[in-house]
Amino acid sequence: MVILWVMLAYLVLYLVRVILGPSIWDRLLGLSLISTKVLLIAVLYASYYDTAYILDIALVGALLGFIGIIFTALFLMGRMKGGK
DSSP states (O other): OHHHHHHHHHHHHHHHHHHHOSSHHHHHHHHHHHHHHHHHHHHHHHHHHTOTHHHHHHHHHHHHHHHHHHHHHHHHHHHHTTOO
16 A cells, blocks of 8 residues: 555646646646556556456556657647647
């Protein structure tokens, strides 16, 4: 259970990165790291308490987080180039 507290501490550090990031890309990276840590916490919780359905939820969350980060990056690249 100590590792869960360590992961929560990392979440706070990444949240600071999102808030104080000097560029939008640093903030996007911080959001990606936050979603990764939340999924890691869910997987650790599921393995500790032996609940398999949380692993399914974590898998769907990982897919949605990945797609969300990709689309956000594409949107930001389009805005920076003055596109659509």
